[in-house]
Amino acid sequence: GENVEQHPSTLSVQEGDSAVIKCTYSDSASNYFPWYKQELGKRPQLIIDIRSNVGEKKDQRIAVTLNKTAKHFSLHITETQPEDSAVYFCAASILYSSASKIIFGSGTRLSIRP
Amino acid sequence: DAGVIQSPRHEVTEMGQEVTLRCKPISGHNSLFWYRQTMMRGLELLIYFNNNVPIDDSGMPEDRFSAKMPNASFSTLKIQPSEPRDSAVYFCASSFGLGPRNEQFFGPGTRLTVL
Numbered sequence: 001g002e003n004v005e006q007h008p009s010t011l012s013v014q015e016g017d018s019a020v021i022k023c024t025y026s027d028s029a030s031n032y033f034p035w036y037k038q039e040l041g042k043r044p045q046l047i048i049d050i051r052s053n054v055g056e057k058k059d060q061r062i063a064v065t066l067n068k069t070a071k072h073f074s075l076h077i078t079e080t081q082p083e084d085s086a087v088y089f090c091a092a093s094i095l096y097s098s099a100s101k102i103i104f105g106s107g108t109r110l111s112i113r114p
Numbered sequence: 115d116a117g118v119i120q121s122p123r124h125e126v127t128e129m130g131q132e133v134t135l136r137c138k139p140i141s142g143h144n145s146l147f148w149y150r151q152t153m154m155r156g157l158e159l160l161i162y163f164n165n166n167v168p169i170d171d172s173g174m175p176e177d178r179f180s181a182k183m184p185n186a187s188f189s190t191l192k193i194q195p196s197e198p199r200d201s202a203v204y205f206c207a208s209s210f211g212l213g214p215r216n217e218q219f220f221g222p223g224t225r226l227t228v229l
Contacts, residue, residue, distance in 0.1 A: 043223055
């Protein structure tokens with residue numbers, strides 16, 4: 001089955017700097033890679049996703065990149081702000097499959113220093 | 115739509131008692147997931163259903179845990195008997211698994227404390 005590894009487990013960056021979180025997956029059939037953000041005491045929520053036919057996707061200060069050959073994908077947050085402090089989860093899934101589960105990484109706790 | 119609804123939001127019980135957590139998925143979604151989250155183990159998938167049928171329960175920790183989905187709008191996760199190590203936040207999530215975007219919508223969670 002699919003296995004998703006996520007690094008680092010904790011990350012502290014100065015406000016305004018960039019943050020990068022990296023993930024690897026094992027199942028070459030995975031074709032959908034969402035990222036979830038979980039603020040303290042809240043539920044995980046989807047913030048951005050990428051499909052395997054795309055190498056990069058950007059949404060304002062957030063971007064995701066995907067290297068299918070290496071089975072790597074990453075989340076990049078630029079110009080970090082205090083509200084970016086949260087736990088971020090990467091995940092892998094297969095679209096249009098009856099086995100619709102998402103395999104989550106172990107999470108990265110991002111702290112933004114003022 | 116009100117989103118995924120879970121009840122209760124908080125549950126405090128004593129070891130050995132039965133605990134039942136409830137979930138109402140988003141209308142029209144065909145997949146439902148139960149997760150457990152702790153500091154030590156992160157976000158663990160316990161079981162998931164597709165069209166009310168359990169597909170994968172390999173994450174259920176032991177026989178004390180059971181889950182049902184009697185219809186498309188309701189699911190329960192039961193722990194009997196409960197133990198202190200079951201203390202965690204339990205999330206229910208739903209999705210439309212055959213759509214172009216397999217987004218899971220999480221409920222607010224149930225914080226379970228077993229004394």
